[in-house]
Amino acid sequence: xxxxxxxxxxxxxxxxxxxxxxxxxxxxxxxDTLNNNAVRFISGGVLFCIxxxxxxxxxxxxxxxxxxxxxxxxxxxxxCNMFFFINGIKNTSALSGSVFSILAMPLGILxxxxxxIDERERAFNYKFITGALIAILGSFLFIFNDHSLSSxxxxxxxxxFLTIAICIQSIQNVIVKIVxxxxxxxxxxxxxxxxxxxxxxxxxxxxxxxxxxxxTSKDLLILLVLAGIYGMFTGMLMAxxxxxxxxxxxxxxxxxxxxxxxxxxxxxxxxxxxxVIQAIGAVIIIAGCVFATKR
Numbered sequence: 001x002x003x004x005x006x007x008x009x010x011x012x013x014x015x016x017x018x019x020x021x022x023x024x025x026x027x028x029x030x031x032d033t034l035n036n037n038a039v040r041f042i043s044g045g046v047l048f049c050i051x052x053x054x055x056x057x058x059x060x061x062x063x064x065x066x067x068x069x070x071x072x073x074x075x076x077x078x079x080c081n082m083f084f085f086i087n088g089i090k091n092t093s094a095l096s097g098s099v100f101s102i103l104a105m106p107l108g109i110l111x112x113x114x115x116x117i118d119e120r121e122r123a124f125n126y127k128f129i130t131g132a133l134i135a136i137l138g139s140f141l142f143i144f145n146d147h148s149l150s151s152x153x154x155x156x157x158x159x160x161f162l163t164i165a166i167c168i169q170s171i172q173n174v175i176v177k178i179v180x181x182x183x184x185x186x187x188x189x190x191x192x193x194x195x196x197x198x199x200x201x202x203x204x205x206x207x208x209x210x211x212x213x214x215x216t217s218k219d220l221l222i223l224l225v226l227a228g229i230y231g232m233f234t235g236m237l238m239a240x241x242x243x244x245x246x247x248x249x250x251x252x253x254x255x256x257x258x259x260x261x262x263x264x265x266x267x268x269x270x271x272x273x274x275x276v277i278q279a280i281g282a283v284i285i286i287a288g289c290v291f292a293t294k295r
Contacts, residue, residue: 013239018265020234027040027227032209032212033087034200034207035210037200039225039228040231041082044229045189045194048232049194052186056187060187063187071179071192074176077172078192083200084164085161085162104170104252105136105252111170111174115177119249128253132288134284134288135256135288138288139256139281173252176244177247180244
């Protein structure tokens with residue numbers, strides 16, 4: 001795949017994730033976190049597993065004890081990450097969740113640079129540093145001029161949860177890159193989503209919150225299943241694919257565009273205002289990201 005196709009994949013990821021944050025926020029308000037994640041992960045994981053059994057049998061046979069252990073460890077990190085992240089946006093807002101992609105960027109790149117030479121070379125390239133700084137500046141300009149972002153959106157519980165989530169994610173992406181040396185992104189996604197979903201299901205059963213699903217309307221449950229498939233495709237499969245093919249550093253820069261995408265969807269679906277300063281901030285973000293990711 002050439003650089004143009006990689007660019008298209010990143011654009012698609014940003015657009016789909018822009019809608020994904022409002023969906024996650026909506027589901028977090030209607031379901032307990034454990035039930036929410038259990039249904040979403042299992043829905044997406046089972047679909048991915050079926051696809052893998054049909055198209056990737058040879059790769060499944062290559063899974064040995066080492067890769068199986070890595071997949072299990074990755075699943076634990078994913079479970080912890082999503083537990084704190086969903087609780088974070090539940091106690092803040094969809095935009096607040098996307099804001100933390102800015103805070104996750106330097107931490108994620110730092111951790112990746114400690115483990116991989118190619119990530120270090122990318123991170124210390126002057127084009128990357130310049131573009132990343134421009135994009136970060138534009139991100140703060142865009143977000144903190146948002147009229148819907150009130151001080152009440154940042155209660156300390158949500159802030160703590162989201163902070164823990166981005167710390168876990170920085171290590172999680174390193175594990176993804178290691179596993180991606182042996183397996184395709186779809187196989188990693190299928191394994192991780194299914195194992196994490198089962199972990200959430202066991203926790204939901206043990207705590208008794210699973211009973212919530214018995215009194216939930218079928219329509220809302222169907223929406224949660226569809227949200228799970230959508231979320232696993234965008235937030236896991238596409239994210240893992242970008243990390244595998246383009247690296248952790250490029251993935252973190254790409255995430256800076258998600259608040260812009262979230263803001264656009266908020267404008268068209270929720271009627272949220274986007275002022276001139278925000279528009280300028282969006283242009284700065286796009287320019288910075290393009291410059292940072294150029295070879």
